[in-house]
Each structure stands twice: as structure tokens, then as C-alpha cells.
Amino acid sequence: MLHTAEQQSEFVPSFKQTVHHLCSNDPEHQLGIIFIHAGSMGRAWEGEISNWLKAERTISFELMIEDSHHLIAIMLRRAALDETHYYALQLKMLLEQKFAGQPIVCAIAAVADAAEIEELIEGRLAELTVGGAYSDIRVLHDELRPMDARRILVVDHDESVREFLNIWLTMKGYEVYEAEDAYSALDRIHSEPFDLILTELNLYGINGLPFISHIQKMNLNPAPKIVILSEQRVEQTIDYCYQQGVNDYITKPFSPVELDERLSRCF
Amino acid sequence: MFSNLDLAVAFIYVCLGLIGFGVLILLTMKARSIMLERKRSALLEKHQPYFVYLQRHIVDPDPFQPPKGPLSPLETRVIQDKLMEWIEKFRGAQRQKLTALCEDMDLVQLDRKQLSSMFYAKQMKAAYRLGGMRSAQAVEPLIELMKQEKDGPLLHVLARSVAKCAEHLDQLYVMLQQLTRHRKGNYLNAAEVLEETSLDVTPLLLQCMEDRDHNLVKTALLALRGQTGVTLTPALLRLADSDDKEIRSLAVKMLVRAGNILPEETICSWLTDPEGEIRAAVAESLGQFGYEGSIPALKQALTDSDWWVRYHSAKSLAMMGDAGFRTLCEAALERDDPFKSDMAKDRIHEELLREHFFANRRKQISGAHTKQSLYEQYFGQASSVPNIRGIGGDYSA
Numbered sequence: 001m002l003h004t005a006e007q008q009s010e011f012v013p014s015f016k017q018t019v020h021h022l023c024s025n026d027p028e029h030q031l032g033i034i035f036i037h038a039g040s041m042g043r044a045w046e047g048e049i050s051n052w053l054k055a056e057r058t059i060s061f062e063l064m065i066e067d068s069h070h071l072i073a074i075m076l077r078r079a080a081l082d083e084t085h086y087y088a089l090q091l092k093m094l095l096e097q098k099f100a101g102q103p104i105v106c107a108i109a110a111v112a113d114a115a116e117i118e119e120l121i122e123g124r125l126a127e128l129t130v131g132g133a134y135s136d137i138r139v140l141h142d143e144l145r146p147m148d149a150r151r152i153l154v155v156d157h158d159e160s161v162r163e164f165l166n167i168w169l170t171m172k173g174y175e176v177y178e179a180e181d182a183y184s185a186l187d188r189i190h191s192e193p194f195d196l197i198l199t200e201l202n203l204y205g206i207n208g209l210p211f212i213s214h215i216q217k218m219n220l221n222p223a224p225k226i227v228i229l230s231e232q233r234v235e236q237t238i239d240y241c242y243q244q245g246v247n248d249y250i251t252k253p254f255s256p257v258e259l260d261e262r263l264s265r266c267f
Numbered sequence: 268m269f270s271n272l273d274l275a276v277a278f279i280y281v282c283l284g285l286i287g288f289g290v291l292i293l294l295t296m297k298a299r300s301i302m303l304e305r306k307r308s309a310l311l312e313k314h315q316p317y318f319v320y321l322q323r324h325i326v327d328p329d330p331f332q333p334p335k336g337p338l339s340p341l342e343t344r345v346i347q348d349k350l351m352e353w354i355e356k357f358r359g360a361q362r363q364k365l366t367a368l369c370e371d372m373d374l375v376q377l378d379r380k381q382l383s384s385m386f387y388a389k390q391m392k393a394a395y396r397l398g399g400m401r402s403a404q405a406v407e408p409l410i411e412l413m414k415q416e417k418d419g420p421l422l423h424v425l426a427r428s429v430a431k432c433a434e435h436l437d438q439l440y441v442m443l444q445q446l447t448r449h450r451k452g453n454y455l456n457a458a459e460v461l462e463e464t465s466l467d468v469t470p471l472l473l474q475c476m477e478d479r480d481h482n483l484v485k486t487a488l489l490a491l492r493g494q495t496g497v498t499l500t501p502a503l504l505r506l507a508d509s510d511d512k513e514i515r516s517l518a519v520k521m522l523v524r525a526g527n528i529l530p531e532e533t534i535c536s537w538l539t540d541p542e543g544e545i546r547a548a549v550a551e552s553l554g555q556f557g558y559e560g561s562i563p564a565l566k567q568a569l570t571d572s573d574w575w576v577r578y579h580s581a582k583s584l585a586m587m588g589d590a591g592f593r594t595l596c597e598a599a600l601e602r603d604d605p606f607k608s609d610m611a612k613d614r615i616h617e618e619l620l621r622e623h624f625f626a627n628r629r630k631q632i633s634g635a636h637t638k639q640s641l642y643e644q645y646f647g648q649a650s651s652v653p654n655i656r657g658i659g660g661d662y663s664a
Contacts (some may be wrong), residue, residue, distance in 0.1 A: 080327070080329065081324070081327070082320075082323075082324035082327045082329055082331075083329065085320045085324060086320060089316055089317055089320055090335055092316065093335070093336070135316070136316075137316055137319070137320075139323065160349075160352055160353070160356070161356060163322070164322050164353075164356070167319065167322045167323055168322065168325075253355060253356050253358040253362070254356070254357065254358065255357065255358055255359045255360075255361060256325060256326055256357070256361060257326055
């Protein structure tokens with residue numbers, strides 16, 4: 001099924017109506033939605049996307065185009081967020097192969113009812129129709145950060161740990177900042193307030209224990225909570241950290257679910 | 268003469284040619300390595316959205332979808348490296364989910380095939396990667412290769428990988444047998460390798476403690492070092508009488524450190540063991556445990572013929588509070604054995620210096636100088652400033 005709405009004013013009600021219809025037809029499952037900013041290539045991409053999804057056969061879909069802002073909306077029946085994300089990846093790759101050089105900007109969501117999608121796209125449709133210079137897949141749920149989001153500074157020498165914590169904690173509604181070593185972390189702490197500092201003990205330059213002591217000597221008001229996420233598992237070190245007033249100590253390898261629980265306990 | 272000069276010139280040309288050829292090879296290798304690194308960076312960038320997808324949905328209940336479309340061998344390895352990196356960082360369900368993705372992408376199968384390669388380097392890399400993916404599917408071929416392999420780096424990599432992938436204790440038991448069968452000293456490595464497993468190895472270690480193979484017993488004792496449960500005591504007491512001195516030493520150390528209330532005669536019997544190493548280990552462990560009932564035995568051990576036994580006995584006495592320090596002072600004043608008094612003086616000196624140093628660092632008040640005041644009770648005020656020449660010491664080691 002293919003809908004075309006010439007104007008955004010027509011597109012939005014029509015889109016919401018379709019979402020409402022699909023959600024109410026299948027209340028047990030989520031509806032995955034992929035928005036693709038198509039620029040001037042809307043019509044060319046639409047054909048490619050439609051053909052690819054039809055060839056997939058494993059997923060039932062609806063496709064809508066908002067011509068004035070070149071936005072393509074794909075609704076995937078019975079698709080949770082991870083599946084929607086995966087399809088968005090495939091579509092992005094397909095378009096990149098077919099239309100080389102064109103940055104592909106997608107936004108994804110998975111909703112259980114029409115009210116949820118209303119909340120997700122309320123006043124953001126224009127934002128979704130603005131293409132970026134780089135290819136990207138944005139998860140709309142992650143961008144709904146509360147105004148009073150807690151600010152966390154992640155200090156770790158390992159880039160992959162920082163990257164994961166940034167994705168994971170942002171997803172959990174925190175505002176995440178990164179520092180590679182204690183020096184740059186101290187600079188940041190001097191210049192801006194943080195609610196929590198999540199740090200490794202093995203750091204370049206200043207090691208973790210003196211780093212904690214530095215933070216405590218700064219007499220910040222309010223003092224940030226300090227949580228250690230470290231490879232060090234020596235009992236004496238853990239005891240020492242607690243004696244120094246650290247709020248929690250988590251050892252690597254870690255479980256993201258447990259990390260989230262223990263961080264929320266700190267506030 | 269001419270012919271010799273021609274020969275020399277020809278030799279120089281050959282050398283220059285060889286040097287040039289060597290430099291060319293080095294430059295080619297360097298260029299290849301730079302190119303490979305660039306390709307890897309480009310591939311990492313290409314697959315970054317896929318990596319974000321994996322990280323974003325790592326706790327979702329559904330399994331990960333493998334990347335679609337054909338992947339080049341290098342692309343496969345780049346993704347595999349990233350997955351292995353995460354497998355080491357996460358635990359529990361998240362780790363299992365990543366391992367399942369490796370299996371779905373046939374990465375485990377690919378490296379299982381590589382295990383039977385004719386090239387040692389390929390086998391080594393495959394063994395390492397199979398361990399990194401922590402897949403149970405890899406255990407059998409890894410153990411099979413261990414059985415064929417001689418002692419060497421590959422055997423150790425295989426053992427580590429089995430420890431990471433094992434899902435039953437039996438598999439670990441076979442791995443330990445294979446690892447320790449070649450060389451006596453491999454039990455040190457075996458105990459360390461066991462730390463890689465995500466299984467609870469306590470039942471296996473208890474079983475190994477009963478084993479006839481001394482290497483397995485030593486592995487178990489080393490791996491259990493941190494445990495202090497009294498349930499181990501009966502087995503440890505039995506091993507404390509073993510013929511093997513290393514087993515005796517490890518068992519005795521564990522018994523003392525576990526904080527068991529041990530009869531004085533038992534401690535005395537260990538302190539009279541024919542092996543100096545064991546006597547020293549007992550003396551050292553008594554100090555770490557701080558069992559004051561052992562003070563008389565430790566004082567007696569100050570007269571031991573082995574320097575290490577005397578050294579650890581003195582050190583342990585110093586760790587046992589006022590009573591231990593008083594015993595050290597008494598031993599320093601006794602004249603029946605010069606080795607005993609010298610070692611006691613040496614330790615007193617160390618302790619006073621340490622106290623002095625920490626008192627200065629912490630700006631403590633003079634009332635906190637307990638050892639200093641005890642020392643003055645025995646040696647008088649005039650001797651209160653220790654100096655090594657005045658006090659002496661046991662330097663017979």
C-alpha cells in the first residue's frame with residue numbers, strides 16, 4: 001500500500017491515522033517506524049525501498065512519502081525497536097550502494113499505540129526532514145531526554161567502553177560526557193557541574209585513586225557522586241575506595257542492566 | 268692482486284644488493300601494514316552503524332541479526348575483533364548474545380576449520396579467536412588439538428581458550444590433565460588459566476585435591492589460595508602430610524591463613540619440617556593470620572638454621588601486636604643464640620624505622636609511638652634512636 005501526501009499538513013494527520021490503524025489492528029505487537037530523509041531523491045528512493053522490502057517477504061510494511069519535505073516513512077508491522085533498527089541499517093546500506101555519495105539520514109522508533117508516536121514526533125517533523133552532512137540512524141526514543149537529565153562524566157582510557165557507555169546511558173535518559181584521562185576529566189569538572197563521575201581506576205597520567213582524591217579536594221557543591229567501573233578486583237583496593245567515600249564499585253566485565261540499576265541507586 | 272680487487276668489488280656489490288633487497292622487503296612489509304591498518308579503519312567506519320545497532324540492543328531479548336550481504340575475509344575479521352572485544356567486557360546474557368551472533372555468522376565454524384591448518388601461526392590465531400568468542404562449540408576441537416600438541420605456546424593458548432569456552436567441569440578437568448602432563452611447572456599456569464572460566468570451579472578443585480596426580484593437586488591448591496572455608500580443612504590436613512614438599516608447603520600455608528584454630532603441637536611440627544621452605548612458609552603465614560597462640564613457636568623458630576625461617580619468624584612476631592614485639596625484644600636481649608638475637612634486633616630496627624617514618628608522615632602525637640616505648644622499656648632511653656651499627660642484625664643469608 002502506498003500513500004502520497006502533497007503537503008505536510010496533509011501528511012501528518014494521514015500518517016498518524018495510519019499508525020493508529022496499524023496499532024489498533026495488532027495491539028499485541030509493536031509497530032516499527034523508519035523515517036528517511038530523502039532530499040530531492042524521494043521518488044527514486046521510494047521505488048528502491050519498496051522493491052527491497054517486498055523482496056524481503058519476511059516483513060509486512062506500509063510506506064508513505066511527504067513530498068514537500070522529502071520524507072519517507074516506513075511502517076513495519078510486528079517489529080520491535082531492534083528489528084526496526086536492523087531494517088533501517090539494511091535500507092541505509094542499500095541506498096548508499098545505489099546512490100553513492102548521498103548521506104542517508106534515518107530516524108527510527110517502535111511504538112505500541114498512536115499516542116506514543118504523537119509524543120515522539122510532536123513538533124519534530126521539520127527536524128526529521130532536515131538532512132545532515134553525515135549518514136546516521138537516530139533513535140527517536142533516545143532523544144526524548146528530560147529537561148533535568150542527570151549529567152554523567154565517563155572517564156575511561158578504553159574508547160570502546162566510553163562509546164558503549166555513551167550509547168547505553170544516553171538511552172537510559174542521562175546526559176553523557178566523556179574524558180579519556182584524569183587530566184581532561186579534571187578540566188571538565190572544573191568548568192562544568194556533573195551529577196556523577198563514572199571512572200576506571202587504571203587511567204593514564206594520574207591514576208584513579210589520586211584522581212578521586214583530587215575531585216574530593218575540589219569541594220564542589222553539590223559534590224558529584226563517584227562510581228568506579230574498573231578491571232581491578234583486588235579486595236584491598238575496593239575496600240580503600242569505599243573508605244575514600246566512593247558511592248559504588250563495579251568490576252569489569254560488567255552487566256549493563258546491573259550498571260543501570262546501581263547508578264540509579266546513587267541518586 | 269687484480270683478481271682479489273675484482274672479487275672484493277663484486278662482494279661489495281652483492282652485499283649492497285642484499286642490503287637493498289632487505290630494505291625493500293622491510294619497506295614493502297611496512298607499506299602493507301599501513302595499508303591494512305587503513306583498510307581496517309575504513310571497514311570499522313563502514314560498519315559503525317551496525318556496531319551501534321549491536322550496542323544499542325544488547326539487552327533486548329531477541330537475538331542479534333548478522334550483517335547482511337557478502338563480507339570480505341578482512342571485513343569478517345574486523346567485525347569478529349570488535350565482537351571479541353565486547354565479549355570480554357560484558358558478562359551474563361549480554362556475553363551469550365554476542366557469542367550466539369559469532370556462531371550465527373559462522374565465525375566459530377571458520378576458526379574451527381583453521382585449527383586443523385598446516386600452519387602453526389594460523390592454528391595459534393584460530394585457538395586465540397575461539398577462546399575470544401567463548402563458544403561452547405569450540406571446546407571439543409580445542410581439547411582434541413591439546414591432546415596432540417606438545418608443550419609450547421600453542422598448548423597454553425589452547426588451554427586458555429578451553430577455559431573460556433567450557434560449559435562443563437569435565438571439560439576443564441581434561442584441559443588441566445593435558446596442560447600439566449608435559450611439564451612439572453605447568454601447574455602454576457594451569458591455576459592461572461582457570462581464572463578465565465565463567466564456571467564455578469570449586470567442585471572441580473575439590474576433586475583435584477583428591478587426585479593421584481600431584482600436578483593437579485598443586486593446581487587445585489594454588490587456585491584455592493584465596494578461599495578460607497573450613498570445609499577444606501580435612502583435605503588440607505591430609506595434604507599437609509604429603510611426600511611432595513610443594514604440596515605440603517601449599518597446604519600448610521592455606522591451613523594457617525584460613526584462620527583455623529590449630530593446636531600448638533601441630534604448628535610446632537610444621538615448624539620442624541625437614542624442608543626449610545615449608546618452615547619459612549608456616550612462619551610467614553602465622554604472621555599474616557596474626558595467631559597469637561603461635562608466639563612461643565615463632566620465638567623458637569628464631570633459632571632455625573635457615574635464614575628465611577628466622578626472617579619470617581621475626582617479621583611475623585612484629586606483626587602480632589605488643590605481645591609479639593615484646594617477644595622480639597626479649598629474644599634480642601637473650602645471648603643463647605647469636606643468630607636469634609641478631610635477627611630480632613634487625614627486625615626491631617626495621618619496625619622502629621617504619622613507625623618513625625609513618626609517625627612523621629601522619630604527624631602523629633608521641634603517645635602513638637607504642638613500639639618505641641616498648642623498646643625503651645627493654646633497651647632504655649639512651650638507645651631510643653635506632654641506628655643500624657648500634658643494633659646490629661642477622662646478615663648471614
